[in-house]
Amino acid sequence: MNICVFCASSLNIDKKYIDLAGDVGAELAERGHTLVSGGATVSCMGAITAAVRAGGGRTIGVIPQVLVDVEVADEESDELIVTPGMRERKGIMDARSDAFLVLPGGLGTLEELFEIWSARVLGIHDRPLVILDPWGLYDPLKQLMNHLYDEGFTRPAVFDAIAWTSTVEEAFDRLAARPHPVRPSVTELGEAAG
Known part of the structure; x- marks a missing residue:
């Protein structure tokens, strides 16, 4: 599978998040998947791509021109795609x-998460969407939802469209399990458009 990983490029975060990204990259390579990432070498993004490559895995990076220097x-x-902007990325x-x-x-x-999550809830795609959150960073988001x-x-489709996990192994097991499609009703689609 090509697995897209959304993660931090922030420099001032606790090392445990960088280590988690490295563990994810190692597991991704071990399971024979390809990484699709934001195409940067900093923070969690850099840790995950380095770990995938160290494990013999393949990486596809997608980065907008404005962020290439930043x-x-x-x-x-293995494949670096430079786009004109964030939307294309x-x-x-x-x-x-x-x-x-x-x-x-x-x-x-969060922006990337919400875009993929919304599309899944609307039935635009049925690909697995998994959050890996060992330390409860996203607990307030769950409470908000x-x-x-x-x-x-x-x-209810909002909850059916996503899996919340706390370990690397559990996250990859959930990614491998094809979820049931989330099919909104015509009424719900009308409400979403309005």
């Missing part, structure tokens, strides 16, 4: 991926 593009990628990462794994991250990671559900802003 984030230091991963020139060692996300589109290529989406198109090249069979599954999505979200590690702890910041605003950019439950609150949005209680207030009528979301539907």
Whole structure:
């Protein structure tokens, strides 16, 4: 599988997050998957690509031109795609991926998560979407989604569309298991469009 991993490029984070990214990269290579990433060599992004390559795995990096100088593009990628902007970057990462794994991250990671999550809820794709969160960074997000559900802003498909995991092995097992398609009703699609 081509597994797209969304993760941090932040430099001022606890080392445990970088180590987690390295563990994910090692497991990804061990299981024979290809990494699709944001194409940078810094922080978690750099740790995961280095670990994949160290394990003999293949990497595809996708990075917008504006970030090439800022984030230091991963020139060692088996395939490095430089895009004109962020929208093109996300589109290529989406198109090249069979599954999505979200590690702890910041605003950019959340943006990528929400785009893939929304598309899954709307039935635009049925690829696995898994969050790996060993330390509960995203617990407030889970609480927010439950609150949005209680207030009528979301539907059960929001919860069916994603798997929350706390170990690397569990995350990869969930990625390998094909989820049931999340099929919104016509009424729900009308509400989403409105």
